């Protein structure tokens with residue numbers, strides 16, 4: 001028996017309704033904010049990710065699925081969505097038509113140790129907004145994420161966290177100050193943190209280990225060292241969020257590992273998932289387009305992990321049944337008439353499960369129950385003689401005979417009224 005690759009999962013028919021719900025709400029809500037969907041390739045030149053994500057990052061060094069194609073080019077499955085979107089932006093000269101607002105959905109690939117909510121093929125929904133440099137765009141994007149998640153019914157467990165990472169001007173002196181402080185604390189830090197002090201000191205602030213967190217509680221904060229421009233940006237963002245009535249928490253320990261991130265960083269965390277708690281993460285990356293060879297253009301974006309959203313939704317959502325009518329048939333005449341009646345009812349817009357495999361009325365009614373259909377119909381010789389069908393309301397348990405020429409419209413009217 002051949003099984004799926006480790007860390008890779010089927011999304012089974014019982015689960016796809018939740019995935020479809022996530023995608024349908026993204027289409028509807030991001031559309032309200034002027035975002036259109038973009039579909040980029042699943043694989044790109046390896047060089048794209050080395051330049052956009054960073055050659056020295058864990059993602060590029062250790063986690064990418066990289067291979068040579070038959071022509072000898074080095075290609076990689078995409079480990080995230082932003083690099084491809086930025087490539088498109090540059091390739092299509094979109095700086096001439098700002099603002100450019102796009103969203104994407106789909107699988108990403110990373111060779112990581114699989115655990116609950118983290119897989120080697122995982123799925124993201126993300127948005128990228130190119131053009132506006134001011135905090136208004138940041139606030140609107142956060143409003144959109146929160147609207148999306150709230151609309152899914154998840155608001156109870158969500159917290160919006162924000163931070164500012166400064167700009168190249170104010171971050172460089174802050175970085176020096178941070179390195180100097182970390183050197184004095186080195187004995188109290190974990191091995192990962194020790195290795196990061198010189199290479200990527202900001203990431204040390206992000207360490208999740210209790211000991212490191214305690215050691216770093218009084219480390220200097222970027223927020224106390226922002227230049228005037230960055231400080232204004234951050235305080236305007238907070239004002240906008242206050243006006244919108246969106247609660248948030250300032251988290252000075254939230255950082256991004258990559259240099260092109262600047263100013264606003266944000267995450268939406270959920271208390272519903274234990275330790276791995278970010279459901280959305282985003283931030284401003286004003287430097288990336290220029291770094292990728294395009295005309296320097298400010299940008300901000302975010303991505304959400306669909307697996308985590310599905311886990312949360314599973315806990316908090318009950319989906320309506322996808323079957324309106326189960327049609328039970330007895331005997332050959334019943335089956336033949338049922339085939340036509342099912343078509344007629346579907347023409348009225350209802351979902352019909354027609355019995356396709358014979359069986360007693362009792363066994364068919366058990367399947368009708370399992371299908372969670374609102375109505376079960378029964379059609380046998382007796383009903384055909386009388387030109388009727390028995391309609392049973394599965395919620396109320398009542399049944400009645402309906403002329404079968406009238407049954408499709410009769411059922412459609414009841415289903416439109418709702419249960």
Ligand SMILES: [Zn+2]
Pocket residue numbers: 166167168169170171226227228229230231
């Ligand atoms: Zn600055």
Ligand SMILES: [Zn+2]
Pocket residue numbers: 189190191192193207208209212
């Ligand atoms: Zn640490």
